[in-house]
Amino acid sequence: MTNPNETLKCYDVAVIGGGINGVGIANDAAGRGLSVFLCEKDDLASHTSSASSKLIHGGLRYLEHKEFRLVREALAEREVLLAKAPHIIRPMRFIMPHRPHLRPAWLIRTGLFFYDHLGKREKLAGSNNVTFQPVDSPLNKDITRGFEYSDCAVDDSRLVILNAMQAREQGAQIVTQTRCISAQRMDSVWILDMENQQGRFQIQAKVLVNAAGPWVAQFIREDLKLQSPYGIRLIQGSHIIVPKLYEGDKAFIMQNDDQRIVFAIPYLEKYTMIGTTDREYAGEPNKVEISADETAYLLDVSNDHFKTQLSEMDIVSTFSGVRPLCDDESDNPAAVTRDYTLALSQENVSDAPLLSVFGGKLTTYRKLAESAMEHLQKFFPEIKQPWTEQALLPGAENLRSVDELITEIENKIKGVDTGTAQRWAHAYGSRVWSFLKHTGSVHELGQHFGHGLYAQEVDYLVDAEWAVDSDDILKRRSKLYLEFSLDEILLLDQYLAELHERRLQQDVA
Ligand SMILES: Cc1cc2nc3c(=O)[nH]c(=O)nc-3n(C[C@H](O)[C@H](O)[C@H](O)COP(=O)(O)OP(=O)(O)OC[C@H]3O[C@@H](n4cnc5c(N)ncnc54)[C@H](O)[C@@H]3O)c2cc1C
Incomplete structure (x- = not known):
């Protein structure tokens, strides 16, 4: 772990949080010529950003919740990110078995038509219908047809690490195992107090970016002693990992009776990852773990679809994360918006600004970072133009295939x-x-x-x-x-x- 110099250095931007949103913003800002400091209290990607379904996806089901802005942006980002990091992101075909009592075929075809056409798509194949032969199909024999479409799979934690590496290569100082314990405005700068195993130190920054994920509102209330502009809904999502359920490299998107969908995704050659759930979470985000109800729920959905019947004994591993979603007062945890909101606050115009990140997806981190830079432009009129769309992430340089x-x-x-x-x-x-x-x-x-x-x-x-x-x-x-x-x-x-x-x-x- 690196430690900053003892002298009180003043950075342009200090970012709290080394999840995808924090490193994405740090990287974008550093590439535009700003001096950047980022602290992460644990390891990079040690919380929500390594507990995802590991998809770079438009989010087919968000169409049902009319999240057209988000879906359009996310669909277009699939190919942008695929080109930026082809080693950690790969195209994946998704099969949706048809369950006519849940959603009629015309509704799914309409959704897939939008999915195919809403965002720019050059490399990813479009959707089509599929039929299953009872003998070859891994699915239960009552499932005879379905639909197929494209999205991408990603190594989520490595996406975070590669962005942090690129930020560092452009001059950002990234410190892990270091918590920001408080910050106060001192006229036009922030004074931040940091704590790690070696002790405490301070830095100054002109702008503070709060990308603390599940801790975003808590950080504002408890460490900054300010009021959070938005509420946050902590929605737990869990996955189980079982030995490979079926051969091949396609994923399945299973429709459940409660109108939710659950993925079965090939994972690390030997396994299938099944998830996710959506449940309100009230505990400490550090301590989130799968509940017995979630395990039973995921096993039931899988057993409703696949010939291979699973029990708890088959579970090799599990993981859980907490989505830090912006509270839109939705009754249903699955329907809370997955879109992001950036809140810029200053009590007086001369105050050092605070930019807080609420919500977001791995898929849209790069656009979120660009949007953060638009918010900060007025404080740094000299910053360079957007640059991340074309820039390759570390490891993609000189990579033919x-x-x-x-x-x-x-x-x-x-x-x-x-x-x-x-x-x-x-x-x-x-x-x-x-x-x-x-x-x-x-x-x-x-x-x-x-x-x-x-x-x-x-x-x-x-x-x-x-x-x-x-x-x-x-x-x-x-x-x-x-x-x-x-x-x-x-x-x-x-x-x-x-x-x-x-x-x-x-x-x-
Ligand atoms: C179950 C599940 C499945 C998902 N699947 C997908 C998917 O397939 N595709 C997709 O695009 N998105 C998916 N998402 C959403 C995506 O994972 C999240 O939106 C994203 O990871 C949030 O990143 P973040 O940086 O905001 O938060 P985090 O990754 O949690 O990062 C915040 C960081 O801030 C640090 N921190 C907090 N307070 C402090 C402090 N005081 N000082 C220093 N550091 C601090 C924390 O330690 C943490 O590491 C999923 C989410 C979940 C939960």
Whole structure:
């Protein structure tokens, strides 16, 4: 972890929160020539931004809630983001089994027509009808037809990390494991108090951006001692992970009797991820976890659709997150708007401004950041033009195709297994050479912790991607967490403790 200089530096923008919205804004602002500081109290993406359904999608069901602005923007963003980060984002076909008692075919076809035409679409294929043969189909035999359309799947936590890396490369200072404990306006600047394991320090900033996700309103009330301009609805969503339910790389979108939809999505080669739920959440966002009701609900929806019948015993893992949604006073948690609202506040015109982010989706983070910059333009009239639409994220530079990169890795690194080459190519893209550059064989990669994770990659993640502990590496950066045994995790923890000690000694020297 890096610490800022002891002197009270004044940044143009200080961002609170290292989820997708915070890093997206930090990156956009840094690229426009502003000096930027971002603090994250835990690891990057350790909360909502790693607990998503991992889709870059227009949101077919939001059409039913008449969220046309959001759907149009999100649909267009699919291809923009796909081009920016083809290693961590991939097109995916979605199959919606037809359940005539829930939604008539004409309604779904109309929705899909809008979905195909509302946003710009060049690479993603359009929708079509499908029929299922009882013998081959993984679905229950009463489901004989359905619809198919395109969206994209993303490695959500890596999308956050790549944006943070790009922000840093443009001069932003990103500090993790560092909480902003309070901030006060002092005339035209903010004085921010930060706390981490090493102690406390202060920074100054001309503008404060509150991208604290589920903590956005709490941060305003408790740490800034101000009134929040909007209410926030915390809506929990959970997923279960089970062994692969069916072959192939398509996802299913299942309609449930309560009018909600639930996805079954291929996950990490060996698994299927089933989710999500929508329930009001009143607890501390740090502590969110799946409830027995949610587990039963997801198993029921899956069993209503698939031949393979699941029970709790089949669940390999679960994860839950809290959507920080802007309160639109909707009665139904599933219907609360998924759109974002940015609130700019100043008590007097000469006061340092506060920009708070309410709601949002992974899919629309880049547009949200552009919109944040429009709000800040009047305070920084000299800032550069929007730039993120065309800019590649780290790892997408010089990347002809992920398949070619996999072959290149296999040719250059003797003894590497295909699964590891695929994982490296998808996680790091062309940046994989940052830690493989001088390597000709897996035997040169240092200690092997299991499942293709070697010391050289771990060192890279600590030095270049803010990783501190085994969760940072296994859950959010390599997604190897489902493979590692407790003993293997212990070995990795031990190595990390020694590595941090070595780095500390180097810093002192
Ligand atoms: C179940 C579920 C499924 C979803 N699926 C999708 C999907 O498929 N596609 C999609 O586009 N979107 C999806 N979303 C929405 C998307 O995940 C969220 O909109 C997005 O991740 C919110 O990001 P954020 O940066 O606002 O919040 P977060 O990711 O929670 O980041 C906020 C960060 O602020 C930090 N923080 C808070 N207070 C402080 C402080 N005082 N000092 C320092 N740091 C602080 C927190 O530690 C946290 O890391 C889903 C959400 C959920 C819950």
